[in-house]
Amino acid sequence: xxxxxKLREYIAAAFTGLWIQTHEHEDALAEIARLCKDNQWTLAxxxxxxxxxxxxxxxxxxxxxxxxxxxxxxxxxxAIRALGTLSSPAQPETxxxxxxxxxxxxxxxxxxVQALAHQLVQGKQQRTFIVVLAxxxxxxxxxxxxxxxIEHDLPGREQLKQIAEGVATEAGELPEGDDLxxxxxxxxxxxxxxxxxxxxxxLVREGKVEPEAIWELKTQTxxxxxxxxxxxxxxxxxxxxxxxxxxxxxxxALNRASDATVRARGLLLLGIPGSGKSxxxxxxxxxxxxxxxxxxxxxxxxxxxxxxxxxxRRALATLDAMSPCIAFADxxxxxxxxxxxxxxxxxxxxxxLFGSLLTWLNDHTSDVFFIATCNDISKLPPxxxxxxxxxxxxxxDLPGREQxxxxxxxxxxMFELSEHERPEDTNWTGAEIKACCRLARxxxxxxxxxxxxxxxxxxxxxxxxxxxxxxxxxRCLDAEQSGIYQVQRTQRSASTKRSxxxxxxxxxx
Numbered sequence: 001x002x003x004x005x006k007l008r009e010y011i012a013a014a015f016t017g018l019w020i021q022t023h024e025h026e027d028a029l030a031e032i033a034r035l036c037k038d039n040q041w042t043l044a045x046x047x048x049x050x051x052x053x054x055x056x057x058x059x060x061x062x063x064x065x066x067x068x069x070x071x072x073x074x075x076x077x078x079a080i081r082a083l084g085t086l087s088s089p090a091q092p093e094t095x096x097x098x099x100x101x102x103x104x105x106x107x108x109x110x111x112x113v114q115a116l117a118h119q120l121v122q123g124k125q126q127r128t129f130i131v132v133l134a135x136x137x138x139x140x141x142x143x144x145x146x147x148x149x150i151e152h153d154l155p156g157r158e159q160l161k162q163i164a165e166g167v168a169t170e171a172g173e174l175p176e177g178d179d180l181x182x183x184x185x186x187x188x189x190x191x192x193x194x195x196x197x198x199x200x201x202x203l204v205r206e207g208k209v210e211p212e213a214i215w216e217l218k219t220q221t222x223x224x225x226x227x228x229x230x231x232x233x234x235x236x237x238x239x240x241x242x243x244x245x246x247x248x249x250x251x252x253a254l255n256r257a258s259d260a261t262v263r264a265r266g267l268l269l270l271g272i273p274g275s276g277k278s279x280x281x282x283x284x285x286x287x288x289x290x291x292x293x294x295x296x297x298x299x300x301x302x303x304x305x306x307x308x309x310x311x312x313r314r315a316l317a318t319l320d321a322m323s324p325c326i327a328f329a330d331x332x333x334x335x336x337x338x339x340x341x342x343x344x345x346x347x348x349x350x351x352x353l354f355g356s357l358l359t360w361l362n363d364h365t366s367d368v369f370f371i372a373t374c375n376d377i378s379k380l381p382p383x384x385x386x387x388x389x390x391x392x393x394x395x396x397d398l399p400g401r402e403q404x405x406x407x408x409x410x411x412x413x414m415f416e417l418s419e420h421e422r423p424e425d426t427n428w429t430g431a432e433i434k435a436c437c438r439l440a441r442x443x444x445x446x447x448x449x450x451x452x453x454x455x456x457x458x459x460x461x462x463x464x465x466x467x468x469x470x471x472x473x474x475r476c477l478d479a480e481q482s483g484i485y486q487v488q489r490t491q492r493s494a495s496t497k498r499s500x501x502x503x504x505x506x507x508x509x
Contacts, residue, residue, distance in 0.1 A: 003028060004035045006150050007131075011095055015148045016123030017116075018131045022152030025101050025133045027192050032099055032131065041094060042086055046079040047101040054086065076106050080115045080130070087126045096128045104134040113140050120146040136310065154321040160187045160195055164209055167199040173208045185291075186211035186218065189322035194221055215291075226299060227315040231292040231328070235283035240276055241410055241430060242403030246394050246479040247280075253391060254288045254369060265361070266327070266370030268385055270377050270476055271396030272465055273457050274431030277373040278330050280396075284371070285326040292326040293319060297335035300353065308349050309356060316360050324367035332372040333379040354381070361389040376464075377471060395476035395485040397469065398427055398458060403480070411437040423451035427458035 003020070010018055022028045029045060033055075036043040044054045051074050079098065087096040106112055116130065120143070123129060132147070139147050155163070161184060168174035175183060187195045194217065202213035219230045237247050246269075253264040269277040285292030300311040319327050329335070336354055361370060370390075374380060385393055399407060407430045408422055415437045425433065432454050440450035458465045469487050478485040 003031050003150070003152055007032065007035055008039075010148060010150070011097075011129060014124055014127075016129050017120045017143065017147035018129060019137060019139060019147045019149045020131060020133050020152050021135065021137050021149060022133055023135045024152065024191050024193060028133055028152050029099060029101075032097065036097060039095070042096040043099070044079075044083070044086055044097070045099045045101070046076065048074050048076070048106070051075075052079045052082060076100065076103060076112050077115050080112070080119050083119055083128050083130070084122065084126055087128050094127065096126075097131055098128070099131045099133060101133045103132045104136060104138045107138065107140050107143075113142050116143055117146060151317070154189060154317075155192050155195065157184050157188070159192070160184050160190075163192060163195050164199050167196060167203065168209055173203060175209060182211050183209055183214065185324070186214040188325075189318050190214075190218060190221065194218075222293070222318075225314070225318075227295075227311055228318055229294040229296070231282055231285065231294055233282055233286065233292075235279060235286060237283055237287050239410065240279055240283060241406035242399050243276060243280060243396065243479050245477070245482045246396075248482075249392065249394075249477075250284055250369075251288070254284075254290075263365075263367060264369050264391055265388070266368075266372070266390050268390045268393045269371060269373045269396060269479075270393060270468070270472060271373075271375070271479070272398060272429060272468065273375055273461075274429035275396040275398065276430050277396055278328075279430075281326065281328040281330075281371040281373065284369075288326075290324050290326050290369070291322060292328055293322065295319075295327055295329045297329060297332065297353070297357075301349070308353055312353055312356050316356075316364075319368050320364060320366040322368075325369070327368050327370045329370070329372045331375060333374045333376050336380060336384070354384075358383065358389065376468070393476045394479045395472035396479045397472075397485070397487075399430060400480070403430075404428065404433065407433045408437075415441040417441060417447065421447055423448040425451075427456045428454075429457060432456055 007018065020028055033043055035041070042054075044052060046052045079100065083096065083098045086098070087094075103112075119128065120130060137149055139149075161180070164174055164180075164183065164187075174180065187198060190198060195214075198214040198217040199209050201217060202209045205213050215230070215232060219232060222228045222230050240247075246267075250267070269280065271277050282292055284290075295315060300315065301308050319325065336350070372390075377385075404425055408425075411434045412418070417437055417440055423436065428436075436447060436450050436454050439445075439453055440447050443450065472485050473487050474484060476485045477483070
């Protein structure tokens with residue numbers, strides 16, 4: 001539903017206080033002006049810089065507008081009190097709209113709050129409406145029941161296409177077919193002004209509208225918000241040894257994502273640290289041609305009342321707007337660990353954050369594939385991993401011999417090392433193999449010497465690793481081969497052997 005359609009319904013139902021959350025005031029104001037012109041309503045606009053403006057006294061006048069100066073200029077009280085005089089008693093069915101930009105900055109004044117409350121109540125009989133345009137929802141307690149909040153949605157593909165057509169005025173500047181789809185995918189999630197700037201930047205650089213300049217601007221935009229980061233790496237599945245079943249599952253699921261009735265939802269990846277969970281999530285986006293957006297849940301926490309919940313809503317709205325995409329939350333158990341005691345520790349903020357995330361995971365209809373990684377499932381509330389929030393829970397175990405050989409070959413090639421001598425790698429993860437190869441190149445030494453600087457996490461955290469494996473057995477899908485994960489007998493014996501060897505020689509420490 002468009003902004004005009006939402007406003008028309010609320011005004012017909014006599015909601016006299018309308019709070020529009022938007023970063024695009026000019027575009028929202030233009031849509032409101034069109035609505036007023038179509039319905040012969042009176043429109044007035046106020047901001048603290050230009051004061052109260054009434055275009056010709058009526059919405060459909062050709063007069064570009066006159067500014068009421070004097071006491072009304074820059075004074076929100078005068079503008080609010082003047083609203084009643086702008087309505088027409090001779091035409092009681094005609095509505096009058098006062099649009100006030102960034103009024104949230106001035107709602108610390110008791111006089112302004114009281115004047116708003118009086119006017120919103122009187123507006124029921126006068127058919128007068130106050131529309132606040134603001135980037136945040138910050139309504140005083142006295143006015144909460146008098147305002148309805150409307151979100152000004154980000155532009156969809158059709159509107160982005162219209163903006164691109166307006167910027168690309170010459171033939172050949174705007175691509176067609178699949179190339180145009182890639183441009184629109186890159187622009188998804190941008191505001192109208194940002195999209196126009198991105199298309200213009202691409203024309204200046206490339207002579208035509210291309211995705212690369214748009215991705216660059218989008219990365220900068222997301223960094224400014226601090227809520228999401230756009231990952232633009234070069235990881236591919238070929239760079240990851242093993243994880244065969246997990247790769248096949250995701251590729252097959254995402255190839256069906258265009259069918260909304262069976263759309264893929266996401267995965268929870270449980271595994272030993274260093275087993276490739278984060279690397280897989282980052283590679284999946286490039287492998288499927290989707291942007292990968294990293295969601296740092298800890299960064300959503302704000303110091304002001306309602307700020308945390310507002311940050312999460314904006315982050316999730318951006319994810320929905322940028323679909324199809326991959327959303328990646330790393331080590332999510334650390335961000336949600338305090339949910340159970342939230343009422344005693346942070347006034348329930350973590351619990352509300354968790355509840356909002358659960359609702360979105362369960363109900364969102366956008367093509368967002370959500371991947372959460374976890375090293376300790378016991379710290380997650382049980383409701384987080386239930387069916388229909390994720391398509392599956394995969395366990396990433398220590399790699400087997402075949403997978404380790406592939407990982408060794410990958411990193412020996414990357415760091416230009418000899419293929420010959422390889423050290424003992426019992427219970428090593430892929431991250432530890434990479435560390436050994438990097439140290440061998442950095443310190444200019446053979447691999448078996450570099451291995452002396454690597455202590456596997458399966459040794460340093462032996463009990464935790466065994467506990468994690470035991471929990472996953474029979475409960476999780478196996479990332480390496482199809483079916484339910486079961487602890488391999490050879491892995492158990494190797495782990496026991498390595499552990500006993502370390503215990504027998506404590507002087508090694």
